[in-house]
Amino acid sequence: MNLRRSAAVAGKEWRETVRNRLFLLMAFLLPPLWMVVFSYGLVLDVEHIPFAVLDRDQSSLSRDYVYRFIESRYFDYRGSVQDEREIDRMLGDTAIRMAIVIPQRFEERLSAGRAVTVQTLLDGTFPLHADTMKSYVIALNRAFSQELLAGFLARTRGVTSAETRRLVEPVTLETRYLYNEEVRSTWSMVPALIMFTLMVTSPLLTALGVVREKETGSIYNAYGSTVSKAEFLVGKLAPYFIISAINVAVLWAIAVWLFGVPFKGSATLFVTASLLFILCGTGIGLVISLLVRTQMAALIITIIMAMVPTILFSGLLVPVSSLSPGARLQAHAFPAMYYTDVARTSFLKGLDLGAMWTDMLALAGFAVALWLVAYGLFTKRPKT
């Protein structure tokens, strides 16, 4: 190894990347942008559901009922309407996703101890959302009914409200969420998005950087000189490794400061895992670049290679443990899953190396394997 040669290659690569506007943007703007866009896009919490009310009763009780929805953080009140046709129109325009229709004589019948039916119209376009909305409505409705019942019992039997609650619901459920106390999907999503962002940008930059030289023919400078394969690869990829490392820091900062995700784990562990992971990323980019001839092909293959397994099998959207056995096997064949695990654990759980050493080992194994494959594929005397 002659480090002067590696340094020359690295220096040239760095200058080329920072002086070329397209590469510069791809190196430093694409990763944060990708992360922010996907963070906002992939939030799965159902909140602020717009809704409207058709109150045919206009009594104090009916207003009380509606207020429970208006005050909930899950619903957004978009006003009252006078006509059922207006509801149809608003639902049709997606101006609202839910509507409540309170029948006439709502208060009168309830006071008389008779049952009433409140109609709820839900937009079923997204079944997952509709289900969630339905459960919110049921919960609010039940709370209202229970309070009515408690009031009734207190009035008629002279029981205290605590007593009533015990009578009505003998078993109460106490739920405590661990790690992600508020069950915010951003908290779980953002650490995984660090992985997703690195998985796309780091191979992409590397592959384009190498194929660019193949496309113009400047790769022949390396082929035709005495620079060794190892010297060239180290020098060529060092800048991309450094750029990705800088991006890890930037993405971490975005996660903590922009999205407010707590970081509970060990910084050393997270940094080590991240560096191993970007070694894998540059390795993947390098292998792709050695197999294709044009930047266009490199772009397409890298995006597919980085996106498909990452979205499906990394635990980004669906936990690996709930995948089918076949899919779980596939998940283990890509480095993304291990890093997702480390990233989520580091942010949310704060466990130590004992809980993550298998992930770390797997990442190191992938990095070594990818680089060995790349070294084997790279030849200074190719067939074409």
Place this chain on the structure above:
Amino acid sequence: MTSGASHGPDSPVVRVAGFRKRYKKHVAVDGIDLTVNKGEIYGLIGPDGAGKSSLMKAVAGVLTYDEGVVEVFGITVDSEQAAERIKSRIGFLPQGLGLNLYPELSVEENIDFFADLHAVPRDMLDRRKAGLLALTKLDRFRDRPMKHLSGGMKQKLGLICTLIHEPELAVLDEPTTGVDPVSRRDFWSILSELVQEKGMTALVSTAYMDEAERFHHLSFLSNGKVLASGAPAKVRAAVPGFVATFEVASQREAITRLKQSFRQVDSFGPSVRVFIDGDDQVEARRRVAAAVGDLACSVISVSEPELEDVFASLLLQRAGRREPPGPVQAGAAAYDCGEAAIEAEALTRDFGSFRAVDHVTFQVKQGEIFGLLGANGAGKTTVIKMLTGILPPTAGTGLVAGADMQTAARSIKERIGYMSQAFSLYLDLTVEENIRLFAGIYGLDRRATTERLRWIVAMAGLSGYESSVTGRLPMGVRQRLALGCALVHGPRVLFLDEPTAGVDPLGRRRFWDLLAMLAREQGVAILITTHYMSEAEHCDRLALMHAGRIVAEGSPADLQRQVRREAGSLFEVVVDQPGRALTRLQGAGFLVTALYGTKLHFFCRDRDQDKACARRVLEESGVNVLSVNERPLSLEDVFVYRIMELERVERPFGQTVGA
């Protein structure tokens, strides 16, 4: 250094025997033998796809091969390990002007990178860098990013980068393609100087036949085989013959008659050029006169053939007696000869702060072939794009067929044909499908399409190829198909943008023959761009473009006459110390245009007096003069002279070439 014990000082630097290279099923090189000796500039000449690049890459150790032996410095290059052993002693410049350089890096950063890659010690680097930058006159541009260099400067920087580690063997793949003639001449002077000074050996490829004279030894490659090999004079002697040139009123008729007895008949503007086998000049003249018969013609002048004639005749021999059918006589169309088909008036185009085309004015009449000559980046393509309405001009007007192309209706655009550098054919379609597609694009009805299809196939000599997939056709055939497609709607004006790049000499001549037929018989006005100077002689009139401007205009003969009147005749002197001779001649006030090997070209105003004067000047300074001879003035000489004149006017203290 493990240079191989058996490798003595007189052993060949490169020895190639039985070399074969295949890409999948395609055989690129099919058995080549050659030997490059120390201190030589060895040339590989041939069209695109002849196998030059494959051979050079294999010699440089950056490409595997299938059969044969490649020995460099006595080391057999048959594995990656073996190849590594020769690389410190080789400098390889891959094909493509400046493509192996880094556009974002400055001139100096590029050089430093190559030096580091070859681990050149710092102090040595500084010394060599200073020397090479001075020699190539790039020292003023040290800090300029490579992407802002002109083509010629990129080429020189490429050469510096390739030679910064002072290799014993330089392998240069088409270093001069697409570069302006002045830069090309500079390049050759620099290379021959370095070869002499450092005892370097060079293996150089080129697609320009007229560069053959620059080599000590050359091989002419075609379709992966060597057609001829040896010193230029020896190769020329292998095919004895003469070239007869004369003017004749009815050119087409004369050509038809001559083709009965001769295989190489071309139209050069208004004149006819014939190659005659044999070594008897008188006999040659007699045969031509007999073939022309009763047609009134000027005096037939007979001269030595160019190397290109030799190659063409070798190619013809190889092709056998199977003569490709000539263009059909499509019947003369009625046209008004004097009518202006294209009028460019002070056309100007800026890209940002860069002026690509600067007040270009010219006229092309119906039935005329007008050539726009210049290097890559001179602005030729931009002119064509403005005239065809693809690009709006910044200033000036362009009239085509009487209409302003910028505002012209579609109907006018349908009266022009355009053939681009890339041929713009659909390679997955067959020949017939391509023609039908273009017919469809121009909205021809079924009957017209069938009629034009038949005409194009006959005109371009495509019969037998109708159902071949275009991508598998040889370049020459593809080129004629592209021409056919550009003519599908019977345009009156034809724009051709570098249509002959990469086609072999025979294909090029055939193509020019077609163009001459179109112009003379159909009255089509043709505007063609090219960077092959030797081709330009086919045109009726020419404009030389340099840095966006037209620097000279006229018929080829006029242009040559003008230069002869201004600068005198061109002489070639062969000496033993070319470097010293150059300085002496320039000091004595001679205009030296080129230096290559041991030869210098210079202008003499007075044939006898100046010639004697030059000889005296040289001999007084101790230079041994081996011979002084007059040389015919080529269009390249004209171009170089014009540009040097221009530079002298604009930069009074500018240096001359090769200093």
